[in-house]
Amino acid sequence: MSRTIAMISDFGYRDAYVGIMKSVIKGLSPDAQLIDLCHEVPAHNVMSGAYLVASAVAYLPENSIVLGVVDPGVGTSRRAIAVQAGQLTYIGPDxxxxxxxxxxxxxxKAVELSNSDFHLPRVSKTFHGRDIFSPVAGHLARGVAFEELGYEIEIESLVRLPEIGPLIKESGIECRIVHVDHFGNVVTNLSRDVMEAAQRRPVFARIKEHRAQFAESFAHVAKNDPVAYFNSTDFLEIGIRNGSAAEQLDLKQRNMLHIETERI
Incomplete structure (x- = not known):
């Protein structure tokens, strides 16, 4: 049985970490199909990693395994987990x-990866991507049952990122920047679905002393003008045509933005 394993991490490509993880997986499951979603997540930045995972999962083949390692808590009491959600299985830190x-x-369903039979014989305190997550993914890809990976844990006990949801107010919607991309566009946690469920229509985004008009794309505003739009994964994003919104508007991850809306 061949399964796809989609990998995301903050390891980058300067060091051998990614290649070592792939080698571990291939040694256990030679037929596994490996996809590199991203290995340039900003170091230790779990929130950016969370957005990037969410932006990609709809396009993965059915029955894929998502192997994520953005793990500033490695070597502590944080749990190593596997989670089944829909047609995908997630493996990584909790x-x-x-x-x-x-x-x-x-x-x-969720399990803690407590069964050491599916880990490497020696587990370091600093590289669970190699010693726990990759071998577990390899074993799962070659047919080991999910339930064998460890003991079941409550879904409600899974660690949640704080303050992840947008706030619906009478005057508009408050949302938070969760990711800054390569171009300096800033992505918020406000999805089109949330906007529509609240029966609101966006009017403009208030960014300090600036206003960003809503448009379908950059091409609908003048060069160097800010623009608000729903990006290709349907999350609200702020950009500047031919520029960097993060630099030119001094925006950073976790900053709050106010979206003026009108009721539908």
Whole structure:
């Protein structure tokens, strides 16, 4: 049985970490199909990782395994987990990395990776990506049952990222920046679905002393003008045509933005 394993981490490509993880997986499951979703998550940035996971999962083949390692708590008491949600299985640290994906497809079952039979013989305190998560993914890909990976844990006990949801107010919607992309566009936690469920229509985004008009794309505003739009994964994003919103508007992850709305 061949399964797809989609990998995301903050390891980058300068070091051998990603290649070692792939080698462990291939040694256990030679037929596994490996996809590199992203290995340039900002170091230790679980919130950015959570957005990037959520932005990709809808496009993965059915029955894929998502292997995530953005793990600043490695070597502590944080749990190593596997979670079944819809047609996907998530493997990684229990630190909120998969939260936004859970919001898209709620978890059905979760286990702590307590069965050391599916770990490498020697487990370091600093590289669980190699010693726990990769071998577990490899064993799962070659047919080991999910239930054998460890003991079941309550879905409600899974760690959640704090303050992840937008706030619906009479005057508009308050949302938080969760990710800054390569171009300096800033992505918020406000999805089109939330906006529509609240029966609101966006008018403009208030950004300090600036206002960003809503448009379908950058091409609908003048060069160097800020623009608000729902991006390709249907989350509200602020950009600047031919520029960096993060730099030119001095925006950072976790900043709050106010979206003026009108009722539908």
């Amino acid at each position: 630190n909120g990395l998969f939260n936004m994906a859970y919001d898209l497809t709620p978890p059905l």
